Amino acid sequence: MCGIVFEEFFHWGVPPFVVGIIIVLALGIVNLLGIDIFAKVQNVVAWSLLGSLLVLGVIGVVGAGTGQVVEQPFMPDTDISMVLAVVPMAFWLFIGMDQVIPMGGEIKNPTKNLPRGIFISVLLIFVLLTIMVFGFSNYVTWGELGAADSPHIVYGVQLLGPRVGMIWMGIVAILAAISTVNVVIGSISRIMEGMAQMGLVPAILGKRNRFNMPFAGITVMMVGLCLVLVIFQAADAEGLITLILTGCTFWMISFVIAHINVLVMRHRLPDAPRSFKVPFGPVIPILGILGMLWMIYNIDPDPEFRAVIWRMVIVALVIYVVYGLLWVKLKMKRPLFKPMPVEEILEIQKEHEIKYETAWQERLAAKAAASGKGKGDSPSGSDGAA
Numbered sequence: 309m310c311g312i313v314f315e316e317f318f319h320w321g322v323p324p325f326v327v328g329i330i331i332v333l334a335l336g337i338v339n340l341l342g343i344d345i346f347a348k349v350q351n352v353v354a355w356s357l358l359g360s361l362l363v364l365g366v367i368g369v370v371g372a373g374t375g376q377v378v379e380q381p382f383m384p385d386t387d388i389s390m391v392l393a394v395v396p397m398a399f400w401l402f403i404g405m406d407q408v409i410p411m412g413g414e415i416k417n418p419t420k421n422l423p424r425g426i427f428i429s430v431l432l433i434f435v436l437l438t439i440m441v442f443g444f445s446n447y448v449t450w451g452e453l454g455a456a457d458s459p460h461i462v463y464g465v466q467l468l469g470p471r472v473g474m475i476w477m478g479i480v481a482i483l484a485a486i487s488t489v490n491v492v493i494g495s496i497s498r499i500m501e502g503m504a505q506m507g508l509v510p511a512i513l514g515k516r517n518r519f520n521m522p523f524a525g526i527t528v529m530m531v532g533l534c535l536v537l538v539i540f541q542a543a544d545a546e547g548l549i550t551l552i553l554t555g556c557t558f559w560m561i562s563f564v565i566a567h568i569n570v571l572v573m574r575h576r577l578p579d580a581p582r583s584f585k586v587p588f589g590p591v592i593p594i595l596g597i598l599g600m601l602w603m604i605y606n607i608d609p610d611p612e613f614r615a616v617i618w619r620m621v622i623v624a625l626v627i628y629v630v631y632g633l634l635w636v637k638l639k640m641k642r643p644l645f646k647p648m649p650v651e652e653i654l655e656i657q658k659e660h661e662i663k664y665e666t667a668w669q670e671r672l673a674a675k676a677a678a679s680g681k682g683k684g685d686s687p688s689g690s691d692g693a694a
Contacts, residue, residue, distance in 0.1 A: 310485045312458070313478040325541035328360050328485075329534050335490045337532035339497070342519040346494055350487065359484040361436045364467065364476065368443020373467035375445050384450035393505050396603035401437060405429040407491045410498035411464075413661070419583040443467070487531070497525030505660045506653070507640050514660070553607050554620045560600040561621070567593040567600075580650055 310331055311406045338349050367373050383391075405426045412418040415637045440463075444453060447466045464477030487602020501522040504514030517523035540547065570586060586592050608614045636642050 309458075310482050313461075313481050317478060319512055323541060325537040328537045331486065331490060332493075332533045332537070335486065336493055338490065339493050339526045340517060340521055340523055341521065342521060343411075346490065350490055353483050353487045355491065357480060358432070359477065360480050360483070362439060364464070364480070365436065365439035365443045368446050368463070368467055369439060369447055372561050374446055375447050375466040378449055379423065380445065380449055382445055384454075390609070393606050393609040395555070396556065396560075396607045399560070399603055400552060401546055402430060402433060403493060403556070403559055404488065407434075407495035410495045410502065423584045454587060483680050493526055493529045493533075497529050500525040502526065504585075506648075508635065529560045537607055545621055549621075550613070550616060553617050557604055557607055557617060558624070560604050561625075564597050564600045566598045574645070577650060 309324075310324070311327035314320070315322065315324060335349075339346050345508050346694045364383055371377050408415070408425060409422060415421055444459075448459070448463050452462055453459045458481075459476050460481065461474065464473035464480075465471055466477060500509060500513040501516075503509045504511050504525075512524045513522070513528065513608050515522070540551065571590055573580065574590070606614075606615050633644065636644060642648075
């Protein structure tokens with residue numbers, strides 16, 4: 309999307325996937341340079357994106373755009389079954405808040421701030437997108453939106469004109485891509501690091517660099533994303549939608565598994581330490597499972613297109629299941645479907661936390677010594693680092 313937007317702006321002839329690769333590599337380097345650099349980039353991008361969406365939505369709602377206001381029914385289709393059929397596509401807009409969880413160890417007071425931040429994020433996105441939809445209805449016909457490969461660009465052009473609208477919405481698209489890729493690289497690299505600590509993937513993925521970042525996982529993410537861009541460089545809008553909905557289906561499956569985990573662990577380990585307790589007993593997990601399964605079944609209104617998505621998901625799941633079975637039996641040498649004791653997991657986690665904290669303190673001390681400062685009067689001594 310970034311590459312397409314740049315091409316529409318500058319007409320420089322650079323293939324869109326090349327621009328995508330450059331952005332992925334740049335954000336990978338940002339992640340390698342430490343959590344502070346990552347957070348600064350993410351804060352600037354996220355607030356700029358949210359602010360832009362709010363302003364563009366409000367302009368559309370109050371009819372303050374330079375384009376022609378259209379008259380049309382607010383709902384494009386009053387058939388509730390057709391409306392419900394596209395809910396799974398809307399689910400994609402709310403994916404991502406969970407990506408902050410793997411960074412919990414680097415967040416102040418994660419027990420309170422993580423759940424609070426996720427709830428606020430979901431609510432904020434819902435409000436902003438609702439305002440945007442009201443704005444869409446005033447300036448773009450539903451038929452144009454349905455036929456457009458980039459409906460947000462169509463809205464921007466018809467709201468503020470071909471130049472201002474295109475540039476502004478193009479910037480929004482770029483900010484959205486940067487925000488998504490930055491968080492995906494940072495969070496999934498930490499998921500792989502945690503899996504490496506548990507012995508579920510190669511140990512190299514648990515290594516950190518001198519900036520205390522999981523460099524192996526970040527590198528794998530950079531290379532993997534670049535390969536995806538190269539492989540699908542010629543994909544049209546339909547091909548990209550197929551990829552998005554396939555990824556969306558995987559995400560829903562992971563949420564189903566997470567809900568099942570909650571139910572199982574509540575039954576097996578009701579008194580185990582936890583950072584957050586889902587309210588109302590089993591009600592929310594069960595509703596979540598049913599909702600996810602329903603959205604997976606209705607991932608697209610077209611039965612043929614839906615079957616293509618399901619086939620891709622099934623093939624990938626078979627590959628992952630075979631890998632999991634072989635790895636657990638041959639590498640980990642553990643019995644299948646036998647849970648690891650909580651005490652063992654906590655011990656592994658504590659061991660790695662101590663190791664990385666010690667290494668980080670040693671690097672800070674060495675840096676302070678090299679700059680001619682003693683550890684006691686260094687502003688980045690042990691207390692500050694903690």
